[in-house]
Amino acid sequence: MHPVTSYIGLGSNLAKPDQQLQEALRAIHELKDTHVTQCSSFYASKPMGPQDQPDYVNAVVEIATKLSAEDLLSQLQAIEQTHGRQRKSERWGPRTLDLDIILYGNEQIQSNDLVVPHYGMKTREFVLYPLREIAPELVLPCGDSLVSVLKSVPKNGLEVIRKDVTWK
Ligand code: ROI
Numbered sequence: 001m002h003p004v005t006s007y008i009g010l011g012s013n014l015a016k017p018d019q020q021l022q023e024a025l026r027a028i029h030e031l032k033d034t035h036v037t038q039c040s041s042f043y044a045s046k047p048m049g050p051q052d053q054p055d056y057v058n059a060v061v062e063i064a065t066k067l068s069a070e071d072l073l074s075q076l077q078a079i080e081q082t083h084g085r086q087r088k089s090e091r092w093g094p095r096t097l098d099l100d101i102i103l104y105g106n107e108q109i110q111s112n113d114l115v116v117p118h119y120g121m122k123t124r125e126f127v128l129y130p131l132r133e134i135a136p137e138l139v140l141p142c143g144d145s146l147v148s149v150l151k152s153v154p155k156n157g158l159e160v161i162r163k164d165v166t167w168k
Pocket of ligand 1: 010011012045046047048049056058091092093094098126
């Protein structure tokens with residue numbers, strides 16, 4: 001299989017979020033048949049959902065992978081688990097590490113456990129701005145350009161907290 005370019009969203013707002021993202025980045029790079037090719041800066045973002053939780057740290061990484069989308073999902077879930085994510089009953093509550101497949105090549109996928117492009121990507125500033133940093137020319141599978149989508153999404157306080165992130 002030819003490698004596919006995929007974008008993964010990383011988020012954390014518990015237990016040293018910056019460190020959670022850094023470790024996740026290394027773990028993604030070490031996945032079989034997968035390499036990190038670019039990573040955005042780390043951003044501080046206001047929580048979407050309940051406001052009585054800490055601010056998030058978010059980033060987007062670009063990978064080249066030979067894993068199928070389903071295999072990639074299960075590998076990412078395994079990384080979330082080893083980083084101590086506890087799934088809580090509260091909807092949209094705080095989390096130690098969240099890894100979401102934002103895009104997988106130009107594919108549109110809708111299965112029981114996977115929807116790609118990520119259903120929230122077009123409204124989430126903490127996905128779109130980091131993505132623009134590493135893929136400014138991107139066109140989504142629906143045909144919309146990233147730049148056009150961004151026009152209707154304010155930054156909502158999003159700010160860069162770390163540049164020049166490395167993963168090796
Ligand atoms: N809010 C922000 N800012 N960043 C996230 O990664 C994030 N992830 C979530 C919810 C709870 C929706 N809110 C978020 O899952």
